[in-house]
Amino acid sequence: MxxxxxxxxxxALAAHAAVNAVLLRRPPRGATTAERVAVLLPLRDEAHRVTPCLRALLAQTGVARLEVIALDDGSSDGTAEVVRAVAGDRIRLLTGAAPPPGWLGKPYACAQLADAAGDADVLVFVDADVVLAPDAVAGAVAALRAAEAQLLSPYPRITGAGRLVQPLLQWSWLTFLPLRAMERSSRPSLAAAGGQWLVADRAGYQRAGGHAAVRGEVLEDIALARAVKRAGGRIALADGSRLADCRMYASWRELSDGYAKSLWASFGSPAGAATVVLLLTLLYVAPPVAAAGFLAAGRPHAALWCGCAYLSGVAGRAVSAAATGGRIWPDPLAHPLSIVAFAALVGRSFVRRRRGLLSWRGRPLIGDLS
Structure with a gap:
């Protein structure tokens, strides 16, 4: 006993993930909308991977009034030429201005795109590494309206490098975040979002201050979700894995650099990061280590309970994978190694921040280094 x-x-954590998996919103297939929708695509040095994204945007169905707007944000690799070659005049291509003082590059690119969207009812922000299904935009708009939200974050299916670490994003909010309570709560701290694909009600986005409200935020997606809540709006998460793929990183080096630029901003402080890492280590790394130690010490009963704790963590990870288009088997078995890899990435992010080495796509990141 x-x-x-x-x-x-x-x-309890595995059961919570299972409940969230059942409650998770899923955009409908084959939806249609008569609303005016602007798909907004910020681009900086994306020539090597933007073509599938562009072709998918040009193939969208179910949206009667759709405009796709791309912004070339100072690319040096011929991104604009690729857009013109693939899309011609079917996509409006803007030349972005350099970020003013106090702005980071992506928030400023998104702000320019939103300003260019005219009288669109819905703004759909998409990254260049996202490939949407033909009915994805219409389905996401339908999900936004069904949730009665001002901001919807449909998480795409993540592919590419990082099988150990990438699935932790969806697993973390399915395991620890009460989704329906988050939607109902007005607390800005109770928020989550993924910037790869965001769907915003134009009026709610403007009431929140748009991307100007998060101009200097490295995690502008979560900051925007909090701004929407502060303005009295509602946010919602959805499983977009049936409607979108996102190949974020092609190598572990790319993943490590990408996580380094932002992980430090996820916890509020080094003490907060240390607390989270310690808690995850105790919950998910310690049990299999302890089980092995108890077996070696000839205490099989204690090893059994530790093994059950480990398997509960594996079950939660498998539930998350099943709900979000991930690998159900055998990746969840390596969940303790995922936590160890995540802890190493957190440490690297804080070290690089302290040393002033954080940059992205050739731009330094603004941040208080105190």
């Missing part, structure tokens, strides 16, 4: 009681935290 004592062992079962001790196991309750792991069972």
């Amino acid at each position: 004592i062992g079962l009681i001790a196991l309750l935290p792991w069972l």
Whole structure:
């Protein structure tokens, strides 16, 4: 009985992930909308991968009034030429201005795109590494309206490098974030979003201050979600894995650099980061290590309970994968290694921040280094 009681935290977290997986919003297939929709595509040195994204945007169906606007944000690799070659005049291509003081590059690019969207009812922000299904935009708009939200974040299916680490994003909010309570709550701190694909009600976006409200934020997606809440709006998460693929990183080096630029901003402080990493380590790394130690010490009963804690973590990871288009097997078995890799990336991010080495696409990142 004592062992079962001790196991309750792991069972509760796995059960919470399962409940969230059932409640998770899923954009409908084959939807249609008569609303005016602007798809907004910020681009900086994306010539090597933007073509599939462009072709997918040109193939959208179910949206009666759709405009696709791309912004070349100072690319040096011929991104604008690729856009013209693939899309011709079917996509409006803007030349972005350099970010003013206090602005980071992506928020300023998105702000320019939003300004160019005219009288669109819905703004759909998409990154160049996202490939949408033909009915994705219409489905996302339908999900936004069904949720009665001002900002919807449909998470795409993540592909590419980083099988150990990338699935932790969806797993973390399915495991620890009460989705329906988050939607109902007005607390800005209770928010999550993924910037690869964001769908915003234009009026709600403007009430929140748009990207000007998050001009200097490295994690502008989460900051925008919080701004929407502060303005009295509602946000929602959705599983977009049936409607979109996102190949974020092609190599572990790219992933490491990408995480380094932003992980430090996810926790509020080094102490907050240390607390989160310690908690995750105790929950998901310690049990299999302890199980091995107890077995070696000839204590199979204790090893059994530790093994059950480990398997509960594996079950939660598998539930998350099933709900978000990830690998159900065998990747969840390596969940403890995922936590160790994540901890290393967190440490690297803080080290690089302290040393003033953070940059992205050739631009330094603004941040208080105190």
